Amino acid sequence: MSHPTGTGLDDATREGARHGTRAGTHAPASAATRPVIELDHVTIELAGRTVLEDVSLSIGAGEFIGVLGANGAGKTTLMRALLGLVEPVGGSIRILGKPASRGNPAIGYMPQIRATLAERRLRGRDFVACALDGHRWGMALGRSARVRRQVDAALARVGALELAERPLISMSGGERQRLLLAQCLLGEPGLLLLDEPLISLDPHHQQATVDLVHTLQREFGITVLFSAHELNPLLHTLDRVLYLGRGQAALGTVDEVINGPVLSKLYGSRIDVMRLGGRIFVMSGASDLEHDEHRHEGDCGGAHAHDHDHAHDALHRPAHHHVHRH
Numbered sequence: 474m475s476h477p478t479g480t481g482l483d484d485a486t487r488e489g490a491r492h493g494t495r496a497g498t499h500a501p502a503s504a505a506t507r508p509v510i511e512l513d514h515v516t517i518e519l520a521g522r523t524v525l526e527d528v529s530l531s532i533g534a535g536e537f538i539g540v541l542g543a544n545g546a547g548k549t550t551l552m553r554a555l556l557g558l559v560e561p562v563g564g565s566i567r568i569l570g571k572p573a574s575r576g577n578p579a580i581g582y583m584p585q586i587r588a589t590l591a592e593r594r595l596r597g598r599d600f601v602a603c604a605l606d607g608h609r610w611g612m613a614l615g616r617s618a619r620v621r622r623q624v625d626a627a628l629a630r631v632g633a634l635e636l637a638e639r640p641l642i643s644m645s646g647g648e649r650q651r652l653l654l655a656q657c658l659l660g661e662p663g664l665l666l667l668d669e670p671l672i673s674l675d676p677h678h679q680q681a682t683v684d685l686v687h688t689l690q691r692e693f694g695i696t697v698l699f700s701a702h703e704l705n706p707l708l709h710t711l712d713r714v715l716y717l718g719r720g721q722a723a724l725g726t727v728d729e730v731i732n733g734p735v736l737s738k739l740y741g742s743r744i745d746v747m748r749l750g751g752r753i754f755v756m757s758g759a760s761d762l763e764h765d766e767h768r769h770e771g772d773c774g775g776a777h778a779h780d781h782d783h784a785h786d787a788l789h790r791p792a793h794h795h796v797h798r799h
């Protein structure tokens with residue numbers, strides 16, 4: 474199955490209704506610019522299981538892409554493949570025209586399972602610096618003027634210079650999130666891969682994080698892949714949605730992808746999409762897929778444990794089973 478661009482699904486499954494979202498009216502940047510990400514007939518298998526099957530797509534410079542899909546749909550695996558950490562069994566992945574490879578300085582990555590902030594007395598500046606050399610926790614590096622300049626630039630980009638001297642222990646979840654983002658920006662990457670940056674944040678900090686990433690995307694022309702379990706916090710920010718399910722990928726505007734026919738195909742069962750008060754609800758029967766069994770149990774107190782149900786039938790059942798413990 475080939476998915477060149479657009480939804481990757483057949484025309485009969487497309488809906489053209491407009492609902493006034495930015496994504497619904499925005500022309501994809503990929504049409505005009507050199508692709509930052511290209512997947513050409515990519516198949517990825519893990520432990521004998523097909524996570525992506527013959528997926529082709531193209532993402533242009535400066536696009537903000539929301540990556541969605543049920544637990545186990547392959548969001549993390551896709552990001553790891555872009556980083557060269559997972560090798561496709563078929564097809565090819567190119568980043569800025571070159572084959573995906575490990576240690577690509579053009580990519581900033583915020584993994585889903587964040588490093589535990591064990592040394593909570595660490596100052597903000599040292600925590601950001603430790604991304605340059607995780608083993609040294611920034612201590613020795615912190616004395617280098619070059620590193621200090623890099624760290625200060627990254628802190629400035631996320632509006633967190635005032636956190637430089639404060640210990641992590643004194644910071645809120647949202648403030649620590651800014652530092653994690655600052656880590657990703659060291660080296661001034663052109664592509665940011667953010668794996669579920671909203672987990673563990675309350676709605677206010679979720680929106681602040683989305684807005685901050687949006688600002689970075691616009692001001693510095695950074696391409697962003699932002700995975701999430703809920704579409705709504707991203708709705709007015711994203712250019713296109715990349716929705717994964719059952720090995721397939723649908724890439725397009727919100728209106729092209731978030732509709733009953735496309736999502737029913739990705740979930741393998743009937744899905745209805747409801748729009749209410751500027752929000753979108755993805756429903757399986759009477760259940761709201763984005764909220765049911767997807768609980769946040771308070772903000773993180775430093776460590777970021779993420780308890781997943783990665784049952785092997787996850788791609789084939791529509792309900793999310795997602796519990797975060799912190």
Ligand SMILES: Nc1ncnc2c1ncn2[C@@H]1O[C@H](COP(=O)(O)OP(=O)(O)OP(=O)(O)O)[C@@H](O)[C@H]1O
Pocket residue numbers: 519520524542543544545546547548549550551585781783784785787
């Ligand atoms: N190292 C691995 N070895 C074997 N299977 C794996 C490995 N990593 C992930 N998987 C499986 O690959 C599939 C895709 O997992 P992935 O973590 O990419 O999904 P996801 O969309 O990020 O899920 P979630 O929303 O729960 O984070 C799942 O079925 C998962 O169990």
